[in-house]
Amino acid sequence: MEGVENMSTKTRTVPPHASRMIEGLRDTGYEFNTAIADIIDNSIAANATLIDIKINMDFAGDVIIRIGDNGSGMDEEGLINAMTYGSSARPTPKSLGKFGLGLKTASTAFCRRLSVSTRDDELTSIQKACWDLDHVAKTNDWEILFPEPEPEEVDLLDDVSDGGSGTVVTWEKVDRLLKSYQDQTGTYAQRALDKVIEKLREHVAMVYQQYLDPIYQNITNIDIKINGEIVEPWDPFCISEPNTELVAECVQPVKFEDGRESSFSIKAYVLPRKEQFTSVEAQKQAKLSNDMQGFYVYRENRLIHHGDWMGMVRNEPHSTLLRVEFSFDYNMDDAFNVDIKKSRISLNNDLYNWIKDQFLPAPRRAANDRYRTGVKKNVTKASKGAHEDSNSNIKGREKDLQRSTFEITNPDTNEVQVTNSNGNTRITLPLVTPTREGEVFVQPVDSIDDGLLWEPALIDKHPAVRINTNHPYYHKVYVPNLSSGVTVQGMDSLLWACSQAELWTISDVTKRNLKELRYETSRLLRQLVEDLPDPELNDGSD
Structure with a gap:
């Protein structure tokens, strides 16, 4: 039947x-x-x-x-x-x-x-x-x-x-x-x-x-x-440090089909930069490194997962200072698919996308701002005096390499007339004074408009190049080699030559294209060095 x-x-x-x-x-x-x-x-x-x-x-x-x-x-x-x-x-x-x-x-x-x-x-x-x-x-x-x-x-x-x-x-x-x-x-x-x-x-x-x-x-x-x-407890969020900042917080209630109620909480902390810790020991204890950033997931107050972004974003140096506490109780086990070793969880698509697209962006910006401020400060410190040999080298060859002449037509607006084999061309050039004695050919600066790596300039009326120390290429390629005079001279000579070649060939027809070439080259270099490791910098804490 x-x-x-x-x-x-x-x-x-x-x-x-x-x-x-x-x-x-x-x-x-x-x-x-x-x-x-x-x-x-x-x-x-x-x-x-x-x-x-x-x-x-x-x-x-x-x-x-x-x-x-x-x-x-x-x-x-x-x-x-x-x-x-x-x-x-x-x-x-x-x-x-x-x-x-x-x-x-x-x-x-x-x-x-x-x-x-x-x-x-x-x-x-x-x-x-x-x-x-x-x-x-x-x-x-x-x-x-x-x-x-x-x-x-x-x-x-x-x-x-x-x-x-x-x-x-x-x-x-x-x-x-x-x-x-x-x-x-x-x-x-x-x-x-x-x-x-x-x-x-x-x-x-x-x-x-x-x-x-x-x-x-x-x-x-x-x-x-x-x-x-x-065993002494280790706090990944450095809550006792006065410069630790809670930048985002959310407690989300959850109601299940069987009538049970629960909640989970998520908090984002931006840790101090190395030099902002109250002591060298506290800074070492914080374990500021690429593999310690990310989510710290707690089930019933016990850490079950840490050290990454669960596939939302990559671990990157500028997120080193960002750690996010994600806490839930046993009622959420099924929702978060806790594994047998209680060593990881997985999130459903709605929650995953909410955290990735709505919760994380603001904390990531805050961490990036703090990180970049520290990087900028330390790179600026490291770059001082690093280009002296380059300036001395170019000084000895300036007359032999000069193929353009310059007349400052309006110092208030930085207008300059460049004379080269193509005739006379009016352009705008930075007109600056040396920040260090003899620094009239290669000058490191904190920033350049449009994020360019370099730009031509006149420093004390000498044809020169200004190099952006805030560009990732300077941070990741220059900085690790600042102690190598030959390497720095080689890179400085290349950028100085690029600047002078632009001025030797510039005309009313090409001046816009030459600037666009500088922009595109700087953008490509930014992308090419993206995955290079960040150098160890003197953080000023000693």
Whole structure:
């Protein structure tokens, strides 16, 4: 009969191949810092206020990692649930531990033996369960072990919880953290581990900044230790700096079809330029670099993504000072498609376009203005005296190269009559005085009309060229070579020659075209150097 389900359909339970599946889940793409963060998420979800991470290398060169907390702990049933792949154990929907996979997949991405030792708030005996991948491979079964806790695990649990409830996660047989060294206990291996620990400290300071920093009074503050040292929070927005500016802010309410209501917030901060920080240490702490600009996305006050513009615009030097805080709660998880590692989100088209086209333009302009002001100041400082050799060189050849004569017909309007092989032509030329002694052939200036790179001029009646230090070509090509006299002389000679060639050949017919040629050349050079790196400039802070 139509509409009646075929009751004879065969079914069969097909469990995954234990060994192959558990080995395959090691390759879910975790980085070490992200993996440790997943363990920290579980501790925070268990209401821990102290998390103690210990990373050590034993006498044989084996790395052992233990993460202890003073959270609520688990009884035996809760422990088994937590060790189950796809666990349903999740205290609340807002929990940072979101998918029931992080503990296992994050851990076994780096180790072959994962143990969890725990004691609940009933203060029962310590329960311990263990996934040993070698044991799973041997039995080819989803079989966990229940060994006795090691003395080190008991000591850490007692220490971090002061004898109360808590949990210790232990990674042994760590085989994917360090590369192989000829001497696994030697200096090189230890240095490599030290770098791993330092990078982890920086990551934790950034990701859990709002949990670590007491200024966020609406969040339960926690302490995190790494090898006995408290992790200090790192604020990407430098809020404590007086020259940090909040340039845009929006709180957007959201109502779901099922009646739930939520919101997300977005704030744009323009950070100080290097020389505007209150101290050299504060400036270094800000980490002003290309790969630290962009969105800082927070789910339940925990950073899940940072360091780019999510495809809206490219990371560019003039946006180095711009960082945007984007915050939402667990209700928005589905809307933002939070991934399994809680390391990135994706936005729907309407929100993406609103941020890109309506929210971002004004903050980007503000950041660009502040950046360019600093660049202009520092480039002007760097250019002073850099063209002295060029002026001396051209001075010695001026008479041999002179092919035009000039008569200033109206100094008030900069009108000049140029006489060359084409006859007499009246044009307007900048008539200026030297800004430095002997600077009468090549003169750097802060700007030139229409954004030109260079223009002919008369400096103290000498045929000269003025060079725009605010043009990207000067910033990206000249500045890195200002200490090389030969290179600067070569570039100055080229631009001086271009200026003089224009004056040697100018006529009433060509004068407009020659200026247009200068404009188009300057525009092309601007585009050609766009992707060149910005030079390091003396910011005046020392």
